[in-house]
Amino acid sequence: MDVGAVHIRDECADDIGAIRCVVVDAFADHPHSQQTEHCIIDALRAAGVLSLSLVAESDGAVVGHVAFSPVSIGDGSPGWYGLGPVAVTPAQQRRGIGRALIEAGLARLRGLGAAGCVVVGDPGYYGRFGFVASADLRYPGLPPEYFMALSLTAAPARGDVAYHAAFDVA
Template sequence: MWIRTETHDDHAAIRELLGEAFAESDGKGRIEQRIVDELRRDGELSLCLVADIDGRIAGVAVFSPVAIEGANAWYGLGPVAVAPRDQGNGVGTALIRAGLAELGDRGAAGCVVLGEPAYYARFGFRNDGELRYADAPPEYFLSLPFKDDGAKGDVRYHPSFSAASH
């Protein structure tokens, strides 16, 4: 498995992967496809890593900037997707670890994620109550500060994450 930055040639495979990975969700993957397409279109896709297995895209992890009043250089993780046949083999873990390391190397202040606390705790994410996302249950909105910049308050994602932006 090779973790690398996406190329233009990967876009169709990423769309297909998002559709497969989220086929059982309410939007059948269309929501995640729209988010990535809109982030890319608006120049807000800060980092998109893919897991390449023998030339096949097996996973993707997307990072984009988030806005927090009084704080700079924070990012949101998501969507993250792994092809159903590759799930449970460490693909998602490798993508997330590589992405967090890259953000840290770029001088990011931290990263937030809306997700399963038990899964994301392995990367150091936790809910400290200091950062909030209005559309999410608080226990599922997690943060990972890379440096103590005192970030507190409401987190705003790119409009593509809003259900209203369909």
């Protein structure tokens, strides 16, 4: 997928250092970040659960990244994923790159037959992609309006959602 001069593609081994730099830079001044997002991605990759890892490339440089990894649902519903972290280098933000990464990732999940996707974040931003807060899916300890889900199939899911242990990186 291309957005202007930006190409969206799967990550490759040569991208790992650049991904880490983009993620560190993107979250450096974020008020709700503990600056561990790059560690989460590394831990997901090391655990073999980085299900989908896409980069945005411009002029041969990685300028954005999005990760998707499996989540567990309290009722045992299979095929659910968590979106995040998603990052775009500060100089390239507000150009639609993050949107393109998320849309490409969701399209790939649909193609894989995924049941759904959850995300923690700004409802105003993620609502654009169809994510909504749901009383049926909860992330304990987080205000419900900041935890949203997007069903990709008609199969309902209910219960508490748990991300992989890689998200517990401190």
